[in-house]
Amino acid sequence: MGTDETAGPRSRTTLEGFLRARRDRVRPEEVGLAGTERRRVPGLRREEVAVLAGVSTDYYTRLEQGRERHPSAQVLDALARALLLDEEAAGHLRRLADARGGRPRGPRRSERVDPHLLRLLGRWADTPAFVLGGTLDLLALNGLARALYSGFASTGNLARMTFLDPAARVFHRDWDRAAASVVAELHKAAGTRPDDPRLGALVGELSLRSTEFRVLWSRHEVRGKGRGTKALHHAAVGDLEVHYQGFTVNGADAGGQQLIVYQAEPGSPSEEALALLGSLHTAYRADEGSERDTGAASGRA
Incomplete structure:
Protein backbone atom coordinates (compact mmCIF):
# COMPACT_ATOMS: atom_id res chain seq x y z
CA MET A 1 0.00 0.00 0.00
CA GLY A 102 15.50 -5.64 -1.80
CA ARG A 103 15.68 -7.06 1.67
CA PRO A 104 15.65 -4.87 4.79
CA ARG A 105 19.12 -4.07 6.00
CA GLY A 106 20.33 -4.60 9.52
CA PRO A 107 21.22 -1.80 11.90
CA ARG A 108 24.29 0.19 10.99
CA ARG A 109 27.40 0.21 13.09
CA SER A 110 28.13 3.36 15.04
CA GLU A 111 30.21 5.87 13.12
CA ARG A 112 33.76 6.42 14.30
CA VAL A 113 36.14 9.05 13.02
CA ASP A 114 39.54 7.75 12.01
CA PRO A 115 42.28 8.95 14.44
CA HIS A 116 44.44 10.10 11.52
CA LEU A 117 41.60 12.31 10.30
CA LEU A 118 41.18 13.72 13.81
CA ARG A 119 44.86 14.67 13.86
CA LEU A 120 44.51 16.32 10.47
CA LEU A 121 41.56 18.39 11.72
CA GLY A 122 43.58 19.54 14.70
CA ARG A 123 46.38 20.85 12.51
CA TRP A 124 44.11 23.16 10.52
CA ALA A 125 44.18 26.21 12.76
CA ASP A 126 43.11 28.82 10.20
CA THR A 127 40.08 27.17 8.59
CA PRO A 128 36.93 25.64 10.12
CA ALA A 129 36.59 21.94 9.36
CA PHE A 130 34.44 19.13 10.69
CA VAL A 131 33.39 15.55 9.97
CA LEU A 132 29.72 15.09 9.13
CA GLY A 133 28.06 11.71 9.66
CA GLY A 134 25.53 9.98 7.43
CA THR A 135 22.59 11.40 9.40
CA LEU A 136 24.19 14.88 9.65
CA ASP A 137 25.74 14.31 13.07
CA LEU A 138 28.77 16.51 13.67
CA LEU A 139 31.16 13.74 14.67
CA ALA A 140 34.30 15.86 15.09
CA LEU A 141 35.11 19.57 14.85
CA ASN A 142 38.43 21.39 14.90
CA GLY A 143 38.96 24.40 17.15
CA LEU A 144 37.89 27.05 14.65
CA ALA A 145 34.74 25.12 13.72
CA ARG A 146 33.81 24.92 17.42
CA ALA A 147 34.37 28.67 17.69
CA LEU A 148 32.25 29.30 14.59
CA TYR A 149 29.32 27.29 16.02
CA SER A 150 29.77 28.53 19.59
CA GLY A 151 26.43 30.35 19.57
CA PHE A 152 24.48 27.08 19.34
CA ALA A 153 23.27 25.26 22.43
CA SER A 154 24.58 21.99 21.01
CA THR A 155 26.65 20.94 18.00
CA GLY A 156 25.42 17.36 17.97
CA ASN A 157 23.43 17.32 14.72
CA LEU A 158 23.29 19.82 11.86
CA ALA A 159 19.58 19.29 11.17
CA ARG A 160 18.54 19.79 14.80
CA MET A 161 20.76 22.88 14.98
CA THR A 162 19.13 24.35 11.87
CA PHE A 163 15.48 23.71 12.73
CA LEU A 164 15.30 23.53 16.52
CA ASP A 165 17.88 26.06 17.79
CA PRO A 166 16.81 29.74 17.53
CA ALA A 167 20.47 30.67 17.07
CA ALA A 168 20.31 29.28 13.52
CA ARG A 169 18.04 32.13 12.38
CA VAL A 170 20.79 34.62 13.22
CA PHE A 171 23.77 32.48 12.28
CA HIS A 172 22.47 31.75 8.76
CA ARG A 173 21.86 35.05 6.99
CA ASP A 174 19.82 33.10 4.42
CA TRP A 175 18.11 30.63 6.73
CA ASP A 176 15.59 29.46 4.12
CA ARG A 177 18.39 28.37 1.80
CA ALA A 178 20.31 26.66 4.60
CA ALA A 179 17.18 24.83 5.79
CA ALA A 180 16.29 23.62 2.28
CA SER A 181 19.86 22.36 1.83
CA VAL A 182 19.76 20.38 5.09
CA VAL A 183 16.47 18.69 4.17
CA ALA A 184 17.76 17.85 0.68
CA GLU A 185 20.81 16.22 2.28
CA LEU A 186 18.59 14.19 4.62
CA HIS A 187 16.50 13.01 1.66
CA LYS A 188 19.66 11.82 -0.06
CA ALA A 189 20.66 9.98 3.11
CA ALA A 190 17.21 8.35 3.24
CA GLY A 191 17.83 6.89 -0.20
CA THR A 192 21.13 5.32 0.81
CA ARG A 193 20.07 4.11 4.27
CA PRO A 194 16.29 3.52 4.11
CA ASP A 195 16.15 1.24 7.17
CA ASP A 196 18.41 3.29 9.44
CA PRO A 197 16.43 3.70 12.71
CA ARG A 198 18.47 6.76 13.75
CA LEU A 199 17.60 8.56 10.54
CA GLY A 200 13.94 7.61 10.92
CA ALA A 201 13.91 8.90 14.50
CA LEU A 202 15.56 12.17 13.45
CA VAL A 203 13.09 12.83 10.63
CA GLY A 204 10.19 11.91 12.90
CA GLU A 205 11.39 14.29 15.63
CA LEU A 206 11.90 17.18 13.23
CA SER A 207 8.52 16.55 11.58
CA LEU A 208 6.77 16.82 14.94
CA ARG A 209 8.66 19.88 16.15
CA SER A 210 9.05 22.01 13.01
CA THR A 211 6.38 23.06 10.52
CA GLU A 212 9.09 24.36 8.17
CA PHE A 213 10.75 20.95 8.16
CA ARG A 214 7.48 19.17 7.35
CA VAL A 215 6.84 21.44 4.37
CA LEU A 216 10.36 21.04 2.99
CA TRP A 217 10.42 17.28 3.57
CA SER A 218 7.24 16.84 1.52
CA ARG A 219 8.93 18.45 -1.52
CA HIS A 220 11.44 15.56 -1.90
CA GLU A 221 14.37 17.71 -2.97
CA VAL A 222 17.60 15.68 -3.12
CA ARG A 223 21.08 17.14 -2.88
CA GLY A 224 24.41 16.22 -1.32
CA LYS A 225 26.81 18.55 0.43
CA GLY A 226 29.27 19.16 -2.40
CA ARG A 227 30.42 22.74 -2.63
CA GLY A 228 28.97 26.22 -2.38
CA THR A 229 28.94 29.47 -0.45
CA LYS A 230 27.42 30.30 2.92
CA ALA A 231 26.50 33.73 4.27
CA LEU A 232 26.90 33.58 8.05
CA HIS A 233 26.85 35.88 11.07
CA HIS A 234 28.84 35.37 14.26
CA ALA A 235 28.16 37.45 17.35
CA ALA A 236 31.87 38.06 18.01
CA VAL A 237 33.13 38.95 14.52
CA GLY A 238 30.06 39.93 12.48
CA ASP A 239 29.15 38.85 8.95
CA LEU A 240 31.09 36.14 7.15
CA GLU A 241 31.01 34.69 3.67
CA VAL A 242 32.73 31.33 3.34
CA HIS A 243 33.13 28.75 0.60
CA TYR A 244 32.62 25.14 1.62
CA GLN A 245 33.80 21.90 0.06
CA GLY A 246 32.73 18.37 0.98
CA PHE A 247 35.05 15.37 0.67
CA THR A 248 33.90 11.77 0.97
CA VAL A 249 35.62 9.87 3.79
CA ASN A 250 36.53 6.31 2.87
CA GLY A 251 36.92 3.43 5.30
CA ALA A 252 35.06 0.49 6.81
CA ASP A 253 33.66 2.55 9.69
CA ALA A 254 33.06 5.77 7.74
CA GLY A 255 29.40 5.00 6.96
CA GLY A 256 28.86 7.91 4.56
CA GLN A 257 31.00 10.43 6.43
CA GLN A 258 32.09 13.67 4.80
CA LEU A 259 34.91 16.05 5.64
CA ILE A 260 33.57 19.60 5.33
CA VAL A 261 36.05 22.47 5.00
CA TYR A 262 35.17 26.18 5.09
CA GLN A 263 37.44 28.79 3.51
CA ALA A 264 37.19 32.55 3.13
CA GLU A 265 38.40 34.39 0.05
CA PRO A 266 42.07 35.33 0.50
CA GLY A 267 42.48 38.95 1.56
CA SER A 268 38.75 39.40 2.18
CA PRO A 269 37.08 40.84 5.30
CA SER A 270 35.76 37.33 5.96
CA GLU A 271 39.31 35.96 6.09
CA GLU A 272 40.21 38.66 8.61
CA ALA A 273 37.08 37.84 10.62
CA LEU A 274 37.98 34.14 10.73
CA ALA A 275 41.50 34.99 11.87
CA LEU A 276 40.04 37.20 14.62
CA LEU A 277 37.65 34.44 15.64
CA GLY A 278 40.58 32.02 15.86
CA SER A 279 42.50 34.45 18.07
CA LEU A 280 39.51 34.97 20.35
CA HIS A 281 38.98 31.23 20.60
CA THR A 282 42.67 30.64 21.47
CA ALA A 283 42.59 33.40 24.10
CA TYR A 284 39.38 31.98 25.60
CA ARG A 285 40.88 28.51 25.80
CA ALA A 286 44.00 29.90 27.44
CA ASP A 287 41.94 31.82 30.03
CA GLU A 288 39.84 28.74 30.67
CA GLY A 289 42.99 26.72 31.29
CA SER A 290 44.36 29.35 33.68
CA GLU A 291 41.14 29.33 35.68
CA ARG A 292 41.31 25.55 35.97
CA ASP A 293 44.94 25.71 37.08
CA THR A 294 44.18 28.44 39.63
CA GLY A 295 41.25 26.47 40.99
CA ALA A 296 43.39 23.35 41.30
CA ALA A 297 46.15 25.30 43.07
CA SER A 298 43.64 26.82 45.51
CA GLY A 299 42.33 23.37 46.26
CA ARG A 300 45.82 22.15 47.11
CA ALA A 301 46.66 25.14 49.32
Missing part, protein backbone atom coordinates in the same frame (compact mmCIF):
# COMPACT_ATOMS: atom_id res chain seq x y z
CA GLY A 2 1.34 3.48 -0.84
CA THR A 3 2.03 6.16 1.70
CA ASP A 4 -0.46 8.94 2.31
CA GLU A 5 1.52 12.14 1.82
CA THR A 6 -1.44 14.27 2.95
CA ALA A 7 -1.40 12.70 6.40
CA GLY A 8 1.99 14.19 7.16
CA PRO A 9 5.53 13.26 6.20
CA ARG A 10 6.78 9.78 6.95
CA SER A 11 10.25 9.27 8.37
CA ARG A 12 11.11 6.89 5.54
CA THR A 13 11.29 8.17 1.98
CA THR A 14 9.40 5.91 -0.45
CA LEU A 15 9.53 5.57 -4.20
CA GLU A 16 5.82 6.26 -4.54
CA GLY A 17 6.02 9.39 -2.40
CA PHE A 18 9.00 10.65 -4.37
CA LEU A 19 7.24 10.08 -7.72
CA ARG A 20 4.10 11.90 -6.59
CA ALA A 21 5.99 14.85 -5.17
CA ARG A 22 8.16 15.31 -8.25
CA ARG A 23 5.19 14.85 -10.64
CA ASP A 24 3.36 17.67 -8.85
CA ARG A 25 6.30 20.02 -9.44
CA VAL A 26 6.64 19.65 -13.23
CA ARG A 27 4.63 22.25 -15.14
CA PRO A 28 3.02 20.93 -18.34
CA GLU A 29 4.65 23.62 -20.48
CA GLU A 30 8.10 22.47 -19.28
CA VAL A 31 7.61 19.16 -21.11
CA GLY A 32 5.82 20.50 -24.16
CA LEU A 33 2.23 19.97 -22.99
CA ALA A 34 -0.50 22.58 -23.18
CA GLY A 35 -0.97 24.21 -19.80
CA THR A 36 -3.89 26.57 -20.50
CA GLU A 37 -6.75 24.20 -19.62
CA ARG A 38 -8.20 24.01 -16.14
CA ARG A 39 -6.33 21.31 -14.19
CA ARG A 40 -7.16 19.57 -10.93
CA VAL A 41 -3.52 18.80 -10.10
CA PRO A 42 -0.69 21.35 -9.80
CA GLY A 43 1.73 19.45 -12.03
CA LEU A 44 1.46 16.51 -14.42
CA ARG A 45 -1.27 13.90 -14.45
CA ARG A 46 -0.32 10.25 -14.08
CA GLU A 47 -1.27 9.51 -17.67
CA GLU A 48 0.95 12.36 -18.88
CA VAL A 49 3.97 10.99 -17.02
CA ALA A 50 3.22 7.55 -18.44
CA VAL A 51 3.15 8.89 -22.00
CA LEU A 52 6.38 10.86 -21.51
CA ALA A 53 8.11 7.79 -20.04
CA GLY A 54 6.76 5.37 -22.65
CA VAL A 55 4.90 3.12 -20.20
CA SER A 56 1.23 2.35 -19.74
CA THR A 57 -0.88 4.46 -17.40
CA ASP A 58 -1.80 1.31 -15.45
CA TYR A 59 1.88 0.42 -14.93
CA TYR A 60 2.78 3.93 -13.75
CA THR A 61 -0.25 3.99 -11.44
CA ARG A 62 0.91 0.72 -9.86
CA LEU A 63 4.34 2.29 -9.29
CA GLU A 64 2.83 5.28 -7.50
CA GLN A 65 0.60 3.04 -5.41
CA GLY A 66 3.45 0.74 -4.38
CA ARG A 67 2.00 -2.26 -6.21
CA GLU A 68 4.82 -2.54 -8.76
CA ARG A 69 8.02 -3.31 -6.92
CA HIS A 70 10.61 -4.09 -9.59
CA PRO A 71 10.85 -1.36 -12.26
CA SER A 72 13.65 -1.93 -14.74
CA ALA A 73 16.64 0.36 -15.13
CA GLN A 74 15.24 1.49 -18.49
CA VAL A 75 11.91 2.47 -16.91
CA LEU A 76 13.66 4.39 -14.14
CA ASP A 77 15.78 6.27 -16.68
CA ALA A 78 12.66 7.13 -18.66
CA LEU A 79 10.87 8.35 -15.55
CA ALA A 80 13.87 10.50 -14.62
CA ARG A 81 13.70 12.17 -18.03
CA ALA A 82 9.92 12.60 -17.86
CA LEU A 83 10.11 14.23 -14.44
CA LEU A 84 13.07 16.44 -15.41
CA LEU A 85 15.26 15.01 -12.64
CA ASP A 86 18.87 16.12 -12.44
CA GLU A 87 21.63 13.55 -12.02
CA GLU A 88 21.48 13.56 -8.23
CA ALA A 89 17.68 13.20 -8.08
CA ALA A 90 17.79 10.45 -10.72
CA GLY A 91 20.32 8.54 -8.62
CA HIS A 92 18.03 8.95 -5.62
CA LEU A 93 15.14 7.51 -7.68
CA ARG A 94 17.21 4.42 -8.50
CA ARG A 95 18.27 3.93 -4.87
CA LEU A 96 14.65 4.10 -3.70
CA ALA A 97 13.67 1.49 -6.27
CA ASP A 98 16.55 -0.77 -5.22
CA ALA A 99 15.65 -0.42 -1.56
CA ARG A 100 12.01 -1.27 -2.15
CA GLY A 101 12.82 -4.36 -4.14
Whole structure:
Protein backbone atom coordinates (compact mmCIF):
# COMPACT_ATOMS: atom_id res chain seq x y z
CA MET A 1 0.00 0.00 0.00
CA GLY A 2 1.34 3.48 -0.84
CA THR A 3 2.03 6.16 1.70
CA ASP A 4 -0.46 8.94 2.31
CA GLU A 5 1.52 12.14 1.82
CA THR A 6 -1.44 14.27 2.95
CA ALA A 7 -1.40 12.70 6.40
CA GLY A 8 1.99 14.19 7.16
CA PRO A 9 5.53 13.26 6.20
CA ARG A 10 6.78 9.78 6.95
CA SER A 11 10.25 9.27 8.37
CA ARG A 12 11.11 6.89 5.54
CA THR A 13 11.29 8.17 1.98
CA THR A 14 9.40 5.91 -0.45
CA LEU A 15 9.53 5.57 -4.20
CA GLU A 16 5.82 6.26 -4.54
CA GLY A 17 6.02 9.39 -2.40
CA PHE A 18 9.00 10.65 -4.37
CA LEU A 19 7.24 10.08 -7.72
CA ARG A 20 4.10 11.90 -6.59
CA ALA A 21 5.99 14.85 -5.17
CA ARG A 22 8.16 15.31 -8.25
CA ARG A 23 5.19 14.85 -10.64
CA ASP A 24 3.36 17.67 -8.85
CA ARG A 25 6.30 20.02 -9.44
CA VAL A 26 6.64 19.65 -13.23
CA ARG A 27 4.63 22.25 -15.14
CA PRO A 28 3.02 20.93 -18.34
CA GLU A 29 4.65 23.62 -20.48
CA GLU A 30 8.10 22.47 -19.28
CA VAL A 31 7.61 19.16 -21.11
CA GLY A 32 5.82 20.50 -24.16
CA LEU A 33 2.23 19.97 -22.99
CA ALA A 34 -0.50 22.58 -23.18
CA GLY A 35 -0.97 24.21 -19.80
CA THR A 36 -3.89 26.57 -20.50
CA GLU A 37 -6.75 24.20 -19.62
CA ARG A 38 -8.20 24.01 -16.14
CA ARG A 39 -6.33 21.31 -14.19
CA ARG A 40 -7.16 19.57 -10.93
CA VAL A 41 -3.52 18.80 -10.10
CA PRO A 42 -0.69 21.35 -9.80
CA GLY A 43 1.73 19.45 -12.03
CA LEU A 44 1.46 16.51 -14.42
CA ARG A 45 -1.27 13.90 -14.45
CA ARG A 46 -0.32 10.25 -14.08
CA GLU A 47 -1.27 9.51 -17.67
CA GLU A 48 0.95 12.36 -18.88
CA VAL A 49 3.97 10.99 -17.02
CA ALA A 50 3.22 7.55 -18.44
CA VAL A 51 3.15 8.89 -22.00
CA LEU A 52 6.38 10.86 -21.51
CA ALA A 53 8.11 7.79 -20.04
CA GLY A 54 6.76 5.37 -22.65
CA VAL A 55 4.90 3.12 -20.20
CA SER A 56 1.23 2.35 -19.74
CA THR A 57 -0.88 4.46 -17.40
CA ASP A 58 -1.80 1.31 -15.45
CA TYR A 59 1.88 0.42 -14.93
CA TYR A 60 2.78 3.93 -13.75
CA THR A 61 -0.25 3.99 -11.44
CA ARG A 62 0.91 0.72 -9.86
CA LEU A 63 4.34 2.29 -9.29
CA GLU A 64 2.83 5.28 -7.50
CA GLN A 65 0.60 3.04 -5.41
CA GLY A 66 3.45 0.74 -4.38
CA ARG A 67 2.00 -2.26 -6.21
CA GLU A 68 4.82 -2.54 -8.76
CA ARG A 69 8.02 -3.31 -6.92
CA HIS A 70 10.61 -4.09 -9.59
CA PRO A 71 10.85 -1.36 -12.26
CA SER A 72 13.65 -1.93 -14.74
CA ALA A 73 16.64 0.36 -15.13
CA GLN A 74 15.24 1.49 -18.49
CA VAL A 75 11.91 2.47 -16.91
CA LEU A 76 13.66 4.39 -14.14
CA ASP A 77 15.78 6.27 -16.68
CA ALA A 78 12.66 7.13 -18.66
CA LEU A 79 10.87 8.35 -15.55
CA ALA A 80 13.87 10.50 -14.62
CA ARG A 81 13.70 12.17 -18.03
CA ALA A 82 9.92 12.60 -17.86
CA LEU A 83 10.11 14.23 -14.44
CA LEU A 84 13.07 16.44 -15.41
CA LEU A 85 15.26 15.01 -12.64
CA ASP A 86 18.87 16.12 -12.44
CA GLU A 87 21.63 13.55 -12.02
CA GLU A 88 21.48 13.56 -8.23
CA ALA A 89 17.68 13.20 -8.08
CA ALA A 90 17.79 10.45 -10.72
CA GLY A 91 20.32 8.54 -8.62
CA HIS A 92 18.03 8.95 -5.62
CA LEU A 93 15.14 7.51 -7.68
CA ARG A 94 17.21 4.42 -8.50
CA ARG A 95 18.27 3.93 -4.87
CA LEU A 96 14.65 4.10 -3.70
CA ALA A 97 13.67 1.49 -6.27
CA ASP A 98 16.55 -0.77 -5.22
CA ALA A 99 15.65 -0.42 -1.56
CA ARG A 100 12.01 -1.27 -2.15
CA GLY A 101 12.82 -4.36 -4.14
CA GLY A 102 15.50 -5.64 -1.80
CA ARG A 103 15.68 -7.06 1.67
CA PRO A 104 15.65 -4.87 4.79
CA ARG A 105 19.12 -4.07 6.00
CA GLY A 106 20.33 -4.60 9.52
CA PRO A 107 21.22 -1.80 11.90
CA ARG A 108 24.29 0.19 10.99
CA ARG A 109 27.40 0.21 13.09
CA SER A 110 28.13 3.36 15.04
CA GLU A 111 30.21 5.87 13.12
CA ARG A 112 33.76 6.42 14.30
CA VAL A 113 36.14 9.05 13.02
CA ASP A 114 39.54 7.75 12.01
CA PRO A 115 42.28 8.95 14.44
CA HIS A 116 44.44 10.10 11.52
CA LEU A 117 41.60 12.31 10.30
CA LEU A 118 41.18 13.72 13.81
CA ARG A 119 44.86 14.67 13.86
CA LEU A 120 44.51 16.32 10.47
CA LEU A 121 41.56 18.39 11.72
CA GLY A 122 43.58 19.54 14.70
CA ARG A 123 46.38 20.85 12.51
CA TRP A 124 44.11 23.16 10.52
CA ALA A 125 44.18 26.21 12.76
CA ASP A 126 43.11 28.82 10.20
CA THR A 127 40.08 27.17 8.59
CA PRO A 128 36.93 25.64 10.12
CA ALA A 129 36.59 21.94 9.36
CA PHE A 130 34.44 19.13 10.69
CA VAL A 131 33.39 15.55 9.97
CA LEU A 132 29.72 15.09 9.13
CA GLY A 133 28.06 11.71 9.66
CA GLY A 134 25.53 9.98 7.43
CA THR A 135 22.59 11.40 9.40
CA LEU A 136 24.19 14.88 9.65
CA ASP A 137 25.74 14.31 13.07
CA LEU A 138 28.77 16.51 13.67
CA LEU A 139 31.16 13.74 14.67
CA ALA A 140 34.30 15.86 15.09
CA LEU A 141 35.11 19.57 14.85
CA ASN A 142 38.43 21.39 14.90
CA GLY A 143 38.96 24.40 17.15
CA LEU A 144 37.89 27.05 14.65
CA ALA A 145 34.74 25.12 13.72
CA ARG A 146 33.81 24.92 17.42
CA ALA A 147 34.37 28.67 17.69
CA LEU A 148 32.25 29.30 14.59
CA TYR A 149 29.32 27.29 16.02
CA SER A 150 29.77 28.53 19.59
CA GLY A 151 26.43 30.35 19.57
CA PHE A 152 24.48 27.08 19.34
CA ALA A 153 23.27 25.26 22.43
CA SER A 154 24.58 21.99 21.01
CA THR A 155 26.65 20.94 18.00
CA GLY A 156 25.42 17.36 17.97
CA ASN A 157 23.43 17.32 14.72
CA LEU A 158 23.29 19.82 11.86
CA ALA A 159 19.58 19.29 11.17
CA ARG A 160 18.54 19.79 14.80
CA MET A 161 20.76 22.88 14.98
CA THR A 162 19.13 24.35 11.87
CA PHE A 163 15.48 23.71 12.73
CA LEU A 164 15.30 23.53 16.52
CA ASP A 165 17.88 26.06 17.79
CA PRO A 166 16.81 29.74 17.53
CA ALA A 167 20.47 30.67 17.07
CA ALA A 168 20.31 29.28 13.52
CA ARG A 169 18.04 32.13 12.38
CA VAL A 170 20.79 34.62 13.22
CA PHE A 171 23.77 32.48 12.28
CA HIS A 172 22.47 31.75 8.76
CA ARG A 173 21.86 35.05 6.99
CA ASP A 174 19.82 33.10 4.42
CA TRP A 175 18.11 30.63 6.73
CA ASP A 176 15.59 29.46 4.12
CA ARG A 177 18.39 28.37 1.80
CA ALA A 178 20.31 26.66 4.60
CA ALA A 179 17.18 24.83 5.79
CA ALA A 180 16.29 23.62 2.28
CA SER A 181 19.86 22.36 1.83
CA VAL A 182 19.76 20.38 5.09
CA VAL A 183 16.47 18.69 4.17
CA ALA A 184 17.76 17.85 0.68
CA GLU A 185 20.81 16.22 2.28
CA LEU A 186 18.59 14.19 4.62
CA HIS A 187 16.50 13.01 1.66
CA LYS A 188 19.66 11.82 -0.06
CA ALA A 189 20.66 9.98 3.11
CA ALA A 190 17.21 8.35 3.24
CA GLY A 191 17.83 6.89 -0.20
CA THR A 192 21.13 5.32 0.81
CA ARG A 193 20.07 4.11 4.27
CA PRO A 194 16.29 3.52 4.11
CA ASP A 195 16.15 1.24 7.17
CA ASP A 196 18.41 3.29 9.44
CA PRO A 197 16.43 3.70 12.71
CA ARG A 198 18.47 6.76 13.75
CA LEU A 199 17.60 8.56 10.54
CA GLY A 200 13.94 7.61 10.92
CA ALA A 201 13.91 8.90 14.50
CA LEU A 202 15.56 12.17 13.45
CA VAL A 203 13.09 12.83 10.63
CA GLY A 204 10.19 11.91 12.90
CA GLU A 205 11.39 14.29 15.63
CA LEU A 206 11.90 17.18 13.23
CA SER A 207 8.52 16.55 11.58
CA LEU A 208 6.77 16.82 14.94
CA ARG A 209 8.66 19.88 16.15
CA SER A 210 9.05 22.01 13.01
CA THR A 211 6.38 23.06 10.52
CA GLU A 212 9.09 24.36 8.17
CA PHE A 213 10.75 20.95 8.16
CA ARG A 214 7.48 19.17 7.35
CA VAL A 215 6.84 21.44 4.37
CA LEU A 216 10.36 21.04 2.99
CA TRP A 217 10.42 17.28 3.57
CA SER A 218 7.24 16.84 1.52
CA ARG A 219 8.93 18.45 -1.52
CA HIS A 220 11.44 15.56 -1.90
CA GLU A 221 14.37 17.71 -2.97
CA VAL A 222 17.60 15.68 -3.12
CA ARG A 223 21.08 17.14 -2.88
CA GLY A 224 24.41 16.22 -1.32
CA LYS A 225 26.81 18.55 0.43
CA GLY A 226 29.27 19.16 -2.40
CA ARG A 227 30.42 22.74 -2.63
CA GLY A 228 28.97 26.22 -2.38
CA THR A 229 28.94 29.47 -0.45
CA LYS A 230 27.42 30.30 2.92
CA ALA A 231 26.50 33.73 4.27
CA LEU A 232 26.90 33.58 8.05
CA HIS A 233 26.85 35.88 11.07
CA HIS A 234 28.84 35.37 14.26
CA ALA A 235 28.16 37.45 17.35
CA ALA A 236 31.87 38.06 18.01
CA VAL A 237 33.13 38.95 14.52
CA GLY A 238 30.06 39.93 12.48
CA ASP A 239 29.15 38.85 8.95
CA LEU A 240 31.09 36.14 7.15
CA GLU A 241 31.01 34.69 3.67
CA VAL A 242 32.73 31.33 3.34
CA HIS A 243 33.13 28.75 0.60
CA TYR A 244 32.62 25.14 1.62
CA GLN A 245 33.80 21.90 0.06
CA GLY A 246 32.73 18.37 0.98
CA PHE A 247 35.05 15.37 0.67
CA THR A 248 33.90 11.77 0.97
CA VAL A 249 35.62 9.87 3.79
CA ASN A 250 36.53 6.31 2.87
CA GLY A 251 36.92 3.43 5.30
CA ALA A 252 35.06 0.49 6.81
CA ASP A 253 33.66 2.55 9.69
CA ALA A 254 33.06 5.77 7.74
CA GLY A 255 29.40 5.00 6.96
CA GLY A 256 28.86 7.91 4.56
CA GLN A 257 31.00 10.43 6.43
CA GLN A 258 32.09 13.67 4.80
CA LEU A 259 34.91 16.05 5.64
CA ILE A 260 33.57 19.60 5.33
CA VAL A 261 36.05 22.47 5.00
CA TYR A 262 35.17 26.18 5.09
CA GLN A 263 37.44 28.79 3.51
CA ALA A 264 37.19 32.55 3.13
CA GLU A 265 38.40 34.39 0.05
CA PRO A 266 42.07 35.33 0.50
CA GLY A 267 42.48 38.95 1.56
CA SER A 268 38.75 39.40 2.18
CA PRO A 269 37.08 40.84 5.30
CA SER A 270 35.76 37.33 5.96
CA GLU A 271 39.31 35.96 6.09
CA GLU A 272 40.21 38.66 8.61
CA ALA A 273 37.08 37.84 10.62
CA LEU A 274 37.98 34.14 10.73
CA ALA A 275 41.50 34.99 11.87
CA LEU A 276 40.04 37.20 14.62
CA LEU A 277 37.65 34.44 15.64
CA GLY A 278 40.58 32.02 15.86
CA SER A 279 42.50 34.45 18.07
CA LEU A 280 39.51 34.97 20.35
CA HIS A 281 38.98 31.23 20.60
CA THR A 282 42.67 30.64 21.47
CA ALA A 283 42.59 33.40 24.10
CA TYR A 284 39.38 31.98 25.60
CA ARG A 285 40.88 28.51 25.80
CA ALA A 286 44.00 29.90 27.44
CA ASP A 287 41.94 31.82 30.03
CA GLU A 288 39.84 28.74 30.67
CA GLY A 289 42.99 26.72 31.29
CA SER A 290 44.36 29.35 33.68
CA GLU A 291 41.14 29.33 35.68
CA ARG A 292 41.31 25.55 35.97
CA ASP A 293 44.94 25.71 37.08
CA THR A 294 44.18 28.44 39.63
CA GLY A 295 41.25 26.47 40.99
CA ALA A 296 43.39 23.35 41.30
CA ALA A 297 46.15 25.30 43.07
CA SER A 298 43.64 26.82 45.51
CA GLY A 299 42.33 23.37 46.26
CA ARG A 300 45.82 22.15 47.11
CA ALA A 301 46.66 25.14 49.32
